[in-house]
Amino acid sequence: MIQIKQLVKKYSSRQGQVVALDHVNLHISPGSIYGIIGLSGAGKSTLVRCLNLLEKPSGGEIIVAGQNLTALSSKELRKARQNIGMIFQHFYLLQSRTVAENIAFPLEIAGTPKKEISQRVKELLHLVGLEDKAAAYPAQLSGGQKQRVGIARALATKPQVLLCDEATSALDPQTTLSILNLLRDINQKLGLTIVMITHEMKVIKEICTDIAVIHEAHIVENGPVESVFIKPQSDIARQFISTIFPNELPEDLLKELATHRDSEIVRIQFLGSRASDPIITDLLRTCDVRANILYGSIDHLRSTLFGTLTLELQGSPDQLQEARRYLASRDLNVEVVQSGLG
């Protein structure tokens, strides 16, 4: 649905030139919910604003639904933008217009007949669960309701793509969840492709099918969410994952464990059905090692389960090697965190 090819964005400032995006390439499949995560200043907003040419790229191509946006005239681009909705952290609703009038706004600009507008607004109010707020003004709404209006307005022209720039960052955790659930419903009902820019891994964990990690103007890692969570390739991806699955052991405990003879600390990560396997019992039965559980956690990763377990295994070097082999043969991701004196 979206292809980003060799995208470069440079800004000129008093301090000199800033390269906000440095030859970024990404392919976003139709119907996916694609999360792009990065620290402050990584280039996220610039990237999402380049996707509908709110920000003009310095180089490269943006192809949406087969159309190269960077090659279009202003008139063609205005038309192409009707296929790309966008929502923002601070909603940007028109304060002097009611909810229904805000949602109608893009249709008025597109020259849609009045009768059609009123029918479409009705449908959209129903889609976002705001039928009873049609005549309210933005100032009378909660943050979550304002974002629902933002979503309805973004979908008014029936776009195939929805861009979300930190769409839940101004909301409390519960409202965030309700907006994420709404976006997931819309994705499933309408087959809409969603691109979500965020600095929060919990947003990715809830609804994204794919993830790209952006760091200092480069995409350092991307792929299906499950693959990146189970085997992150970059330090920055590991850091983001640890914000929701914190698995670092305290320094003093690590120091003490390092003095143990014939032992090693292993971290096991597992997905989906593996979560209900009696891993430790099987391990102890099969390999003649002893296990000390140091840390464990399990949570939802979209519609599957993701778990992490940190163990100290004790045994001879041969036994420890066998234990590692055994765990790997069970399709678990195993990482040796620290080996003892042994």
Ligand SMILES: Nc1ncnc2c1ncn2[C@@H]1O[C@H](COP(=O)(O)OP(=O)(O)OP(=O)(O)O)[C@@H](O)[C@H]1O
């Ligand atoms: N209009 C601009 N003029 C000059 N530099 C800019 C401009 N907009 C962004 N930048 C710079 O480009 C880089 C990327 O900024 P961007 O806003 O895309 O990052 P971000 O990942 O969205 O960060 P945040 O989460 O803090 O918004 C930063 O170094 C920023 O200072």
